[in-house]
């Protein structure tokens with residue numbers, strides 16, 4: 001038997017996967033490198049710092065998107081890495097990145113030991129629309145370590161707009177000293193500490209006991225879940241969400257590797 | 258070209274097997290899927306090829322394993338810049354599956370899709386002629402779920418996002434149609450040797 005096929009009909013897979021292609025990426029923007037200047041460096045924790053960049057033609061971004069950073073050595077060697085955008089979209093022509101200092105890291109090492117205001121790096125982006133949150137639907141955010149960076153952009157965006165779309169953040173850190181953006185969190189956030197915690201706060205991994213109550217307070221239409229961090233955290237947290245009843249096709253995951 | 262002040266990069270040993278912009282991940286094998294790892298058993302797994310073919314067909318686990326075994330031994334390259342040398346995937350050449358369904362002469366492209374719904378597009382020429390596999394073994398052992406087990410597509414000469422994990426099927430087309438990452442700013446083909454990372458590269 002021969003199967004005929006309407007060739008103009010786009011193919012849709014039998015299983016829906018996290019509303020693919022929800023946010024169109026501008027190909028032109030995604031393919032052009034430009035020089036951005038570091039205008040400010042702010043220490044966040046002993047291992048992480050925020051770098052503010054002036055980008056000449058920043059097309060704007062949505063919270064959750066990331067960009068590419070490229071460093072070039074004198075001999076022509078280049079290194080490029082992905083970094084999430086930490087700042088909320090605004091019209092200042094600036095964006096902020098928060099980088100962990102990775103042991104022996106080529107690019108994060110340069111940022112943490114060499115970079116200072118006035119230096120320029122090349123950037124390209126924003127490059128992906130999948131993990132973006134335009135602020136339109138209730139969002140449940142689960143992050144660990146520097147995985148909280150794109151989630152913080154969402155929290156900041158929600159605040160800046162005075163939005164009443166429900167937003168909840170569960171953030172995991174090794175200790176209070178390593179918790180990024182600690183002073184900025186409000187009632188939308190619950191912090192979980194895996195190695196040491198402030199007095200009265202239990203020490204331990206993120207568990208069903210943290211996730212289930214958030215799913216129980218289901219907003220109309222349900223949550224969009226965003227999970228970000230190392231692969232180990234992403235596997236763990238996404239399984240918790242599934243166990244607590246979150247539909248798999250409404251879980252977006254960004255793995256930092 | 259813009260040089261970054263004070264950036265030298267790591268000491269580099271020239272390595273002709275490393276495509277531009279890649280590094281050797283050694284024993285590491287990073288995981289970079291955007292969806293929840295499915296709990297898919299071999300009994301639940303199936304693989305279908307349809308679209309512009311003479312005989313659309315669906316294989317279950319045992320039927321797929323009854324095809325002649327074929328392994329890939331060589332290197333793999335991820336767009337996030339790691340490469341992995343000397344890996345060994347066991348499975349069946351995609352040619353063996355395509356021989357059964359017989360693509361029409363007008364067929365030019367495929368969309369590979371996963372049991373999760375993930376999609377990626379490939380020219381037909383990139384998955385025929387011994388260049389693609391359906392693999393269920395890594396290093397002689399069952400492929401781990403987070404790496405696409407029970408079975409994934411392997412197209413090792415392209416960036417690894419083309420090698421769809423949890424492979425569910427191929428739809429054969431007479432035109433190119435972007436998949437998941439290709440609709441999110443990534444290059445339609447993804448040749449590591451030409452550094453085709455993002456659209457426009």
Ligand SMILES: Cc1cc2nc3c(=O)[nH]c(=O)nc-3n(C[C@H](O)[C@H](O)[C@H](O)COP(=O)(O)OP(=O)(O)OC[C@H]3O[C@@H](n4cnc5c(N)ncnc54)[C@H](O)[C@@H]3O)c2cc1C
Nearest residue numbers: 081082083084098099100104105106107108146149256280
């Ligand atoms: C979508 C996305 C968003 C991200 N966002 C952020 C973010 O907001 N903040 C953040 O801090 N990180 C983020 N990351 C991670 C980031 O991209 C980098 O992976 C991280 O900064 C490490 O890069 P590096 O150059 O410092 O380290 P690398 O040099 O890449 O080293 C990383 C590890 O690999 C080893 N290694 C790498 N190359 C070699 C080599 N040639 N020889 C020996 N060992 C090697 C290193 O020893 C080290 O353990 C993100 C990743 C992704 C995919």
